Amino acid sequence: MGMSLEAKYEEFWRQAIKQLNDVVKATGLPIAPDEKGQYSLWYDVRELRLRFSISVERIKRFFEGLREGKIYATRCRRCGRYYFPPQADCPYCRVSDMDWVEISGEGELLTYTVINTKPLTFSHYPDYVVAIARMREGFNVLAWLRVDDPRKARVGMKVKLQVVKREPEGYLTYEFVPIE
Numbered sequence: 001m002g003m004s005l006e007a008k009y010e011e012f013w014r015q016a017i018k019q020l021n022d023v024v025k026a027t028g029l030p031i032a033p034d035e036k037g038q039y040s041l042w043y044d045v046r047e048l049r050l051r052f053s054i055s056v057e058r059i060k061r062f063f064e065g066l067r068e069g070k071i072y073a074t075r076c077r078r079c080g081r082y083y084f085p086p087q088a089d090c091p092y093c094r095v096s097d098m099d100w101v102e103i104s105g106e107g108e109l110l111t112y113t114v115i116n117t118k119p120l121t122f123s124h125y126p127d128y129v130v131a132i133a134r135m136r137e138g139f140n141v142l143a144w145l146r147v148d149d150p151r152k153a154r155v156g157m158k159v160k161l162q163v164v165k166r167e168p169e170g171y172l173t174y175e176f177v178p179i180e
């Protein structure tokens with residue numbers, strides 16, 4: 001499937017560094033006008049590699065669910081609010097008294113946007129659709145909408161939140177899939 005992710009990143013940095021070097025060579029400073037030629041911009045290229053880890057200990061039931069093909073929300077036992085992605089605490093009641101609830105996944109698209117200008121770490125994906133749907137249970141979920149053509153997205157369309165494998169990384173996550 002063409003260039004690997006690593007090769008694409010390398011190419012991005014190679015280009016950025018080359019542009020910077022060209023500017024420095026021509027002017028003696030890393031300063032160049034912006035795209036419209038209105039403002040002087042200081043250019044710099046530094047690679048920031050970020051490796052992060054966050055504890056999912058208290059919501060690991062959710063990830064176990066993905067492996068079983070199930071999608072869980074948490075629901076506060078006191079006020080009945082749903083949390084998705086799941087949270088271990090209810091900020092309204094200030095308690096950690098939660099039920100794990102498998103959700104139907106059935107919902108209706110409220111709004112969506114097609115992402116064609118992507119952040120670097122998403123630049124290897126084809127244009128994708130980020131959508132918000134109202135779930136049958138009465139709460140909203142933000143997720144990608146899996147369509148072969150972004151023009152097929154429609155407000156009001158019936159969708160199902162499903163466990164999918166995100167390629168090329170190959171990890172399990174959830175996306176809306178049209179069910180009409």
Ligand SMILES: [Zn+2]
Binds near residue numbers: 076080090091092
């Ligand atoms: Zn609550």
